[in-house]
Amino acid sequence: MMRIKILSRDLVERYEAFLLARPETLLYQSWHYQSLLLDLLGCRQQSLLALDAYDNVAAVLPLMAMDGPLGTVLNSLPFYGSNGAMVGEDPIARTALVNAYREIIKAHGMAASTLIENPLSPGGADGLSYDLIDERIGQLTPLPSSSNIEATLMQSFHYKTRNMLRKAEKLGVKVEVDNNAMPFLFTTHRANMSEIGGPAKPQRFFDILPQHFRAGQDYRIYIAHLEGEPVAAVLVFFYNRTVEYFTPVVLKEHRNSQALSATIFRAMCDASAQGYLWWNWGGTWLSQDGVYRFKSRWGTQNLTYRYFTCVHNPAILKVGRPELLAGYPWFFTVPFSALTA
Incomplete structure (x- = not known):
């Protein structure tokens, strides 16, 4: 039986030990980075941990929330498209996280939710439904x-x-x-x-x-x-x-x-x-030819990763880009190409 907990200070040590035992985890999923974002953005901590019967961490889903004019936006994770999504291989724990996430996004007042894959660990959004998908090229140099x-x-x-x-x-x-x-x-x-x-x-x-x-x-x-x-x-x-x-x-x-x-x-x-092991150059838009070329000349490997977005309030597609940027600063709302305004 898995229990779902929201990340708090009393769970930080177990959370970090779980992440550091997996070589693919990135800075953005860490407690210290999330703590900085909470301080900087004024958003809410919603990261989910699946704990087994012995209170060991079996899987996690880093997650943050921001309330705005059209409702709540969830990101895994915000601020320049920080990589998040699920971490952990235990199928029972992952199912528990998926179910908990579904309950959160079904709540009244949700506007949109986005999970951003980790290029070193694709599949972090498996089992989750989405309405929109966006892609980036992850460029990493093996050291x-x-x-x-x-x-x-x-x-x-x-x-x-x-x-x-x-x-x-x-x-x-x-x-x-x-x-x-x-x-x-x-x-x-x-x-x-x-x-x-x-x-x-x-x-x-x-x-x-x-x-x-x-x-x-x-x-x-x-x-x-x-x-x-x-x-x-x-x-x-x-x-x-x-x-x-x-x-x-x-x-x-x-x-x-x-x-x-x-x-x-x-x-x-x-x-x-x-x-x-890796030098991570970060994500590159498919249209950023010059940036892509510069990074590619440093012996990089291309690891495509995706943004999976659920639209909960259709009104979010009918406003302009400036309104979304002002209403949800540093959060990903929806791909701007999907806006109808």
Whole structure:
């Protein structure tokens, strides 16, 4: 007999031990990341745990809720499409989670619910119905365990990426870890996103990050200097066996120096030396040709994953994109291609 519990502090230790025993689990499913999102977004914790007769965790479904003008939206998980979905192989536990999830979404006042697959573990939404489906390309670089990490990685890269790294070296780009470089990271991130018309992560994300994660252990900021001045940086997270390429930045006037490429390479080499298995570049839209091409030249493997959405309030399809973004900030509501407004 399985009991379903909502994740709370008294269950965190068991929850984390369960996740870390499975090499495919990602940062986004972790307690610390969920805790940051609760702090940042003001949403509600709804993550479900299936406990067996001995109170052992048998399966989990990370889940968060936000109330808005059209009702409640559920995500597994929110904020830039964080990967969630079910974790665990026990068929009885998974069935219990599916049944519990169905009861939640049947409740009055639901607007939409979305489960986002983990590219390393497809099938996390098996058994759940959906109305809409969206796809992303997960791009991940397998990290070598050889004694000559730099050479092994370089051999796996496209020749253009190897040339970029040689250019940065020739120009004298120097890379170091500086976890106090958060102001440079945020300021440059905001400028970079403004250049391409994309939504920047809010400043509060960077402000509260050290309250939820340990600098140097859970995350690092790698920063590149050219002639003594900071010109590029990348924020990476470490969880289980995977490194997350989270926030890359580069000053516009130094983009051609390939300082960002040098920064990525240093972080990759360090992660590989520490025994991590994957460098996760994150999801890429099918239409993002340039982004896809850049990532693909770093020896990536393509692992497609999907967004499964149930529409509970049809009115959500009849409003515009600005209204949904304002009403449910940082939550995935429905694929915008499905809107009729």
